[in-house]
Amino acid sequence: MLSFVILAVLLIAGSIGVVSLKQPVHAALSLVASLMTLAIVYISLEAHFLAGIQVIVYAGAIMVLFLFVIMLLNVQEQKENKFAWMKPAAYIVGALTAIGLVANILQSPTPALNAELIDTIIAGGTAEGVAQVLFNQFVLGFQLVGVLLLTGIVGATSLVQRKAEIAKIEEDLANA
Amino acid sequence: MDPWYITLIKAFLVSIALLGGFAYLTLIQRKLLGRMQHRYGPNRVGPFGLLQPIADAIKAIFKEDIVVTAADKFVYYLAPFLSISFALVAFGAIPAGPANSLFGFDPWVMDLDIGLLYVFAATSIGVYGIFLGGWASNNKYSLLGSLRSAAQMISYELGLGLSALTVILITGSLNFREIVDFNVWGMHPLLWIPLIIAFITYFISSTAEINNTPFDLPEAEQELVAGYLTEYSSIKWALYMMAEYVNLFTAAAVLSSLFLGGWRGPAFLDQVIPGISQWPLIWLLLKMAMIVFTFIWLQATLPRFRYDQVMRIGWIWLFEIALFAALLTAALIAFVV
Structure with a gap:
């Protein structure tokens, strides 16, 4: 549980970094960091295969392409904000979504999944287990x-x- | 399964061994290259030049550490550490002997179910080190070098993965221990055909993946000064060099575990000294030494490819041949075996 709290804080910090950092490369790196943290969450759930795929596909391939585009197009820090009028609207929509999400979670608390149930769902998290589910069901x-x-x-x-x-x-x- | 502190100690020892290996590999490489080019190589510092790596280390530490003023400071410092830490981490899944053979301990750091994927994941993060280093230096040559390097590594990862797929299909496992334990003499003889093709494509792809000659474009000094390394000096430069050599070791270890039987020695030697083929460390190190020697041999033999040649070899030749080998394996397993 403690590890989950630490990882959740890191994950949220990384996600905030993605939207708040001014320099595009820093924002992209922040996204890489949150993707890696998510992979560690998978590892803590014993889903090793999923964690490996997460790192290879998202951090290793997709984000490298993102950075490629940012570096080649030479995207610069934005000096003046063209969309300043959007800011209050964005804050309101974001806050409402967050409130709705939290309210929804509080209203219908799903029981925390126990380790056994998770094990049966992800079938031990092995490559074979994932393949069984993916290629049959x-x-x-x-x-x-x-x-x-x-x-x-x-x-x-x-x-x-x-x-x-x-x-x-x-x-x-x-x-x- | 070892308690966590044993794993920690083993991880520490493997890192020390890799870094020590790096120091002396530089000496061996320079001596071998020297011999292949009809000269002696370093032989002044200590007997046979054996203290040369230590002298080099002292020099690297006490050199002035120049930081580019226009650099993106955070990324500039982060990049070499990313490079070296993920290079060290990648080695963890390689087994060096049978279970409980090393003073009662297992001769591997982690016995991962997804061993091979784990190594691929760690090396794919290693790309960031080179890529970000070049960008953060704020230098045209660095950026060009790192873009080339990232493009090359992503292209050859495909060949690498597809060649490894042949082995995965035949052994039915991603775990290095199980791959090494696979009885290759018991399989259908037709499966040797895709396996040999895959060995060749894997060898070429991993040569490109570790930026060894003839694929050393990222730091082509004649055209790019030194690529992504241009603006790095002192210990940060040394960290990049460490990462490069540690990747060389990892590539050699993965290659020998996938295709050359890993920690197993030749069984006929058991008739001379019983049990010698089961000894830990020695066989893996011997196979790694052979592969590393081949890599150094290539450095002395081949000229560098042009960039368009690198891309053409990667996408038009290696990718297709490795795909063919994987499909052939799948067809053989499905219809013949």
Whole structure:
């Protein structure tokens, strides 16, 4: 329980850092830190496989791409805030969401899951256990997510292709 | 399962061993490179130059520590520590002998169910060290070097993972202990074909992953000064060098555990000295030494690839060949074995 409290505080601190830090790279690093903390939460729940995948996919691949984009586009610290009028609205919406969340939790307290129940759900957290659940019970959803990702990849590729084609046409026109 | 303080002591000892190994690997590397280039290499400090690493360490500590004024201070200090700590952490899952063989203790730090994934996770975080170091230095060459490096490491992680997938499919486990225990002579002989292909692709991918020649683009000194290392001096520079050599050790240990039988010695030697193939540490260290020697040999032999060549080899050749090997393994396991 103590470890969970410490991790929760770190996780919340990391998440606040993501939205409040001015320098984009620092904000992205803060996100990496919270993703890693989440992986440690998984480890404390004995879900080692999930923790490993969390680190490899999110911290190791996706966040590196985020940082790539930030560094290559040279995003700078924002000096003047163009969306200053949004600030009070954002605070109100954020506070209302938080109140709603807390009220909801207090109203219908789900009993804390005990270790045995968690064990049966995540099947010991091993790769085999996760695979059993993923490829039997949720195989349709798994396939659909795969198709969804494929659609995204094809879409991105075709967008880049079109841009390259337009650039080529423009180049030909300039030469002609 | 050991109590936590034993694990802590073992983690400490492994870190010390890796850092000591780093110090003397620099000497061995320079001596070997010297011999391969028809010169002696360091032989002035102490007998056979054996005190050279200590002299180098003292020099690194007492050199002026230059901090770039325009650097992003926090990230600039964080980056080398990220690099070295995740390089050290990655080694923890490698077994060096059978259970209870080292003075009654298990010769590994952690027996993880997801051993192989754990090593991949630690090395994928290690990328941040190089990547952030280059950005925080606020220098064009550093940034170019670190972007190249990150692109290279992400590209070759695919080849690495797919080659390892062949081994995972055949052994049916992610745990290094179980992978080493797998009886390779009992499997279907056809499975040797994808396994040998995967060994070759894994070897090339891990050469790229640890930035060894011919994939040493991140610090191509002729074109990028020294890449991400340019603005680092003194002990922070030394931390990066440590991380690089520790990654070399880890790559060698993973390669020998996945493909070369890990801590096991050749069984026919048991007829000469009974039980010698079960001795802890010695066989793993011997195999690691062989692989590290090969890496140094490559350094003296091959010129550096161009950047477009690196990308083409990674995405067009290694990725496809490793994917083919993994698919072949899956097909063989599903239909033949």
